[in-house]
Amino acid sequence: MASLLEGQARPIRLADIAKAAGVSHGTASNVFSRPEIVRAEVRERVKAVAEQMGYAGPDPKGRLLRAGKVNAIGVATTEPLSYFFDDPFARVMMGGISEACDATGAGIALVSAANQEKLAWNIQSALVDGFILFCIEGGSRLVDLTRERRLPFVALELGFQDETVSAIGVDNVAGARLAARHLAEFGHRRFAVLSLAFADNRTGFATPDIVRGALYTGTRDRLAGYFEELARFGIDTTKIPVYETENEEKSTRAGLEAIFAKDEPPTAILAMSDRMALIAIDWLKARGLDVPGDVSIVGFDGVPDGALCTPALTTIAQPITEIGRRAARMILDHDGTVRRETMGVELIVRASTGPARIG
Amino acid sequence: MASLLEGQARPIRLADIAKAAGVSHGTASNVFSRPEIVRAEVRERVKAVAEQMGYAGPDPKGRLLRAGKVNAIGVATTEPLSYFFDDPFARVMMGGISEACDATGAGIALVSAANQEKLAWNIQSALVDGFILFCIEGGSRLVDLTRERRLPFVALELGFQDETVSAIGVDNVAGARLAARHLAEFGHRRFAVLSLAFADNRTGFATPDIVRGALYTGTRDRLAGYFEELARFGIDTTKIPVYETENEEKSTRAGLEAIFAKDEPPTAILAMSDRMALIAIDWLKARGLDVPGDVSIVGFDGVPDGALCTPALTTIAQPITEIGRRAARMILDHDGTVRRETMGVELIVRASTGPARIG
DNA sequence: CATTTTTGTTGGATCGATTCAAATTATGGT
């Protein structure tokens, strides 16, 4: 008898309930998804049967296929998953995304992969209605992969000049100019730049060639902004060392070593991220250099940590939370159009910058 | 003609490709999922057709239904989604979960809901293979809801005495005793406790009645640990004010106000979370009280922020990352058994505790 | 050249639900 096999772990389906309760599966379905349209008596009977058979409720896997909408947005990066919880910039951004998702009841699916094949697979198989892409390293590959899914997506924090992809970024040139002007007005004349990558997997001093061939236009624009403004102050920008890091501890410290090994060390550092700026402050302090007495430093991003460290970091603040909110909304109420938004930035003067030493 | 309707947004299905390429859907499927078993010539033809028709690749929604496995684990809480990125404890925990997920290539789906109906719906419809539950407020409801899904799940950080649910927690009694002993050995005799909730939505001084009827055994155990140990030092624990907060700014400050409004203010505070301890340090400093000179304070949890603030926080550290890793692995390689693990804790002595003032 | 093996391809069944037009039953009015 079938009952002998009942012990099998086969999960109970809606159809099983329908059969057991003696109704059609259409009605059984209604009991769960639109209970008000089924007669009370029948409804209770079906529910009772379901309860008694240990039915887990309509399986979202089945529902999904029919409904089409997942009601979740995917946030993808090439960094490991922990990036979302460790990195201050990412965290603030996720805060904005969370807000927008909470407001509509949507979920968030975190997608990532260290190695390349897995990334492809994870993007291809993510159950989401759209993607928000954190384009750090390898951003272009991420975009290509995502485009194949033919789902709405927004690229964040970057310059893809590719006008066919939706993106939200900040005015990098303007922000960089703000930073440079601030330092120049303090009388600084000897600069160094802690740069983000111009292309994947690069690190070390950037030559003009590298800058010219920049894959990441965000990096390129920030540098252009720095240089344009400094040039207005009559500074020879060709002499300014630009060190590309991976925006983490090791390569940033290496960059600082290299920069300060030169003769004529800088009195002012332009860092393209708060992360690097914070590491730099730490490194300088450990070296016995005073910030801002000996060296002034301006970050970029405006992460909360910058306000808490000593000295508090002067920086170019992006409206990170707002960017996150907008990105999420772009996906949530996607209308098929490509949107490119550029947000303004703001110079926040705190304690890490001061007048250049006379001499 | 059908071609006139081609403009319609109807997405292309695998079956469409198969038809266009003149192969069966079985073969078309193989081209994407097991390309090695289909003849090169056919494979290329199908791929070309797919490319040309703008096929997005096999839709995971379809695949999912067949495959059964989502390859993602859900992390749920009753807090808003931003909790995962704001709260230090949650962040470290998510770090551990991320590690385990990265290792196996699984994704993370964040599930939450402010209001109750939405929570139910979100839990019911989350596309995941199992859940990790952050049982803060309303933990029991979260557990009940999740149980209905009949998917593997683990409850975190808590005392559910319910032995039928898998859980990972710490030895709250032992940890609390460590904290209490440390302060008692410093000669402190006047204590106050900043407590987590004993039941949902409570705040204010806890009466013995409330403690006895505690819904959250984690809170209860910590208090029991404090009291047991202090009693061994001959301290009358019935006199110790215990203030329940919601583990956030407002109620914690209210608690401190209330505690220090009493005559005989404490010289030592036992906080059941680092979060409260950190707020307390801030509050005490603002009030002109020295920590640990006037008041010593011990936290609980061991979040990274505790090491960075001034004075650095003495605390009972949980192996948070390890708990996260284990929880994730419990779901990832679930074997159908109920597992309950209790992890050890550790007293980390930093600068927020010191000898009691003589007097 | 017949027979066995190997390699590729086919198409029906299945995963677990929802939807909707049509059929059935109930209700109300005369």
Add this chain to the structure above:
DNA sequence: ACCATAATTTGAATCGATCCAACAAAAATG
């Protein structure tokens, strides 16, 4: 009792893939 109308229920079709037993064609073997 009879018919129009409203309230329920039914069952086939659909969502988009994967799996697999059966079959066909090509290659290897005797």
